[in-house]
Amino acid sequence: MENEKNRVNQLTTEVATPVSNDQASLTTGKKVGYTLFADSYLNEKLAHFNRERIPERVVHAKGMGAHGYFEVTNDLSRYTMAKFLNKVGKRTPMFARFSTVGGEKGSADTARDPRGFALKFYTEDGNYDLVGNNTPVFFVRDAIKFPDFIHTQKRNPQTNLKDANMFWDFLSLTPESLHQVMRLFSNLGTPKSPRFMDGFGSHTFMWYNEDKEYVWVKYHFKTDQGIQNFTGAEAEQMAGLDPDYSTKDLFNAIERGEYPSWSVYVQIMTPEEAANYPVNPFDVTRTWYEKDHPLIPLGKMVLNRNPINFFEEVEEAAFCPQAFVPGIWASPDKLLQGRLLAYQDAQRYRLGVNNRQIPVNQPKYSTIYTTQRDGFMQVNGNMGNAPNYYPTTFANVKVAPEDAQPPIPVNGVIERHTIETDEGDFIQPGEFYRDYLDEDGKSHLIYNVFNSLKNADQSIQYRQTALFYKCDKVLGELIGQFLGLDEDKVIQLANMSQEERVKKTMPQPIPYT
Numbered sequence: 151m152e153n154e155k156n157r158v159n160q161l162t163t164e165v166a167t168p169v170s171n172d173q174a175s176l177t178t179g180k181k182v183g184y185t186l187f188a189d190s191y192l193n194e195k196l197a198h199f200n201r202e203r204i205p206e207r208v209v210h211a212k213g214m215g216a217h218g219y220f221e222v223t224n225d226l227s228r229y230t231m232a233k234f235l236n237k238v239g240k241r242t243p244m245f246a247r248f249s250t251v252g253g254e255k256g257s258a259d260t261a262r263d264p265r266g267f268a269l270k271f272y273t274e275d276g277n278y279d280l281v282g283n284n285t286p287v288f289f290v291r292d293a294i295k296f297p298d299f300i301h302t303q304k305r306n307p308q309t310n311l312k313d314a315n316m317f318w319d320f321l322s323l324t325p326e327s328l329h330q331v332m333r334l335f336s337n338l339g340t341p342k343s344p345r346f347m348d349g350f351g352s353h354t355f356m357w358y359n360e361d362k363e364y365v366w367v368k369y370h371f372k373t374d375q376g377i378q379n380f381t382g383a384e385a386e387q388m389a390g391l392d393p394d395y396s397t398k399d400l401f402n403a404i405e406r407g408e409y410p411s412w413s414v415y416v417q418i419m420t421p422e423e424a425a426n427y428p429v430n431p432f433d434v435t436r437t438w439y440e441k442d443h444p445l446i447p448l449g450k451m452v453l454n455r456n457p458i459n460f461f462e463e464v465e466e467a468a469f470c471p472q473a474f475v476p477g478i479w480a481s482p483d484k485l486l487q488g489r490l491l492a493y494q495d496a497q498r499y500r501l502g503v504n505n506r507q508i509p510v511n512q513p514k515y516s517t518i519y520t521t522q523r524d525g526f527m528q529v530n531g532n533m534g535n536a537p538n539y540y541p542t543t544f545a546n547v548k549v550a551p552e553d554a555q556p557p558i559p560v561n562g563v564i565e566r567h568t569i570e571t572d573e574g575d576f577i578q579p580g581e582f583y584r585d586y587l588d589e590d591g592k593s594h595l596i597y598n599v600f601n602s603l604k605n606a607d608q609s610i611q612y613r614q615t616a617l618f619y620k621c622d623k624v625l626g627e628l629i630g631q632f633l634g635l636d637e638d639k640v641i642q643l644a645n646m647s648q649e650e651r652v653k654k655t656m657p658q659p660i661p662y663t
């Protein structure tokens with residue numbers, strides 16, 4: 151049957167039947183009236199409305215996104231067989247999402263928090279996701295600590311309030327967090343907008359070439375707009391005045407044609423260098439010194455297109471640290487290893503098992519051939535009549551052993567190994583304070599710490615200030631003075647082992663016994 155010409159500009163139901171009236175339900179009377187079950191349009195409207203909300207991301211709920219491209223500016227293909235990196239001038243379309251971490255979906259953009267820096271590259275070998283932050287380090291170095299750490303950033307189970315005791319109790323019991331804490335409480339913790347911040351892959355990753363030679367890499371994205379931060383006071387004020395400040399800034403800049411860009415670099419370390427490096431190169435609480443491993447240019451990232459529909463393109467975006475392409479793989483960083491499974495698991499819950507069929511998550515320049523089938527919201531053809539198993543003689547499909555990552559010899563003992571707290575936990579945070587921050591930056595850091603730590607119990611203030619003292623004496627002294635703490639007591643605590651320090655600063659009486 152030949153269809154009549156489709157109606158245009160017609161308000162319709164979800165199945166495109168024309169709507170005759172959108173302002174009055176089907177009722178039995180003019181001023182009062184029983185509503186008819188037969189009003190399927192009213193029913194559709196109310197029922198769909200009731201189902202508009204989906205679970206927000208358990209972390210990084212508040213975010214913004216934009217489309218753009220990555221362009222190679224320096225040929226490093228001797229290190230990696232990743233096709234999207236194999237030629238100077240090659241452009242790969244990509245999508246970026248930036249976010250705060252701890253707050254809910256409606257929370258303020260300017261909250262003191264690390265910023266997510268999540269990137270999806272639509273390469274010819276499938277999607278590559280680099281799910282980083284605006285910091286080169288993280289608070290904890292073992293994935294098993296992550297849920298507890300995040301709970302301390304969320305709300306108190308009883309009061310439903312953000313709670314300085316939870317926050318600083320955990321941090322002061324976790325000295326490995328100091329490096330990230332320093333960055334967070336400097337003005338880097340309140341960037342004006344993603345346009346004005348750097349991004350990092352944070353973890354160490356593997357790059358390997360066709361000959362299965364491999365190196366370890368760290369990614370750095372340097373903003374071409376220059377770093378711009380709010381001070382703590384400005385950020386707090388902006389949270390009230392315009393909680394969506396950064397979202398607006400990014401969107402409007404792109405609308406104006408001021409496309410933000412980042413110059414992309416890598417640090418490279420050979421396996422031999424890694425074996426002898428004084429800092430554990432796979433510990434995400436530490437950085438590699440640029441004097442040892444200088445930044446090598448790799449490319450440029452440009453964001454030049456705003457989403458048309460926020461929900462479909464940004465809210466439904468699903469980034470996964472496990473989405474590697476041939477030539478790039480994970481390192482034995484214990485935090486990264488935990489992340490590899492966590493994200494798709496979260497996304498199967500948040501978006502459903504077929505979340506990769508959502509347009510923003512689909513590969514764009516490579517063909518999918520999978521034996522995965524069915525599941526809720528399978529909408530992509532479901533592989534038609536292709537065999538749903540492998541190996542098969544009923545389809546011309548093969549695997550690509552040449553793409554596999556290099557064999558990595560391992561020799562270990564299975565147990566719950568801890569990377570113990572040691573003096574190394576205090577070195578880089580101290581260097582950050584002394585060498586990275588100028589005098590103004592130092593004062594802001596001290597004030598920002600004071601402004602938050604003052605809300606915690608005094609025992610926790612002592613424990614945390616002693617840790618700051620271990621990073622840098624002047625820093626510890628100044629924070630202690632701001633908080634009105636006894637300096638001798640801070641020094642005594644700083645000179646103890648972490649175990650003794652914790653014992654000496656237990657809250658009295660211990661709650662929940």
Ligand code: HEM
Pocket residue numbers: 206207208209210213247248249265266267268281282283288292293294296351352353467468469485486488489492493496497500
């Ligand atoms: C989002 C887990 C550490 C960056 C998420 C989500 C989960 C998660 C479950 C929500 C995913 C979703 O619903 O789409 C973890 C775990 C970690 C960890 C278990 C440690 C073991 C990190 C680190 C970084 C990071 C170290 C950065 C270096 C991000 C970003 C997002 C995110 C940027 C938001 C992605 C987006 O924009 O959709 N994380 N995370 N996470 N995480 Fe992590």
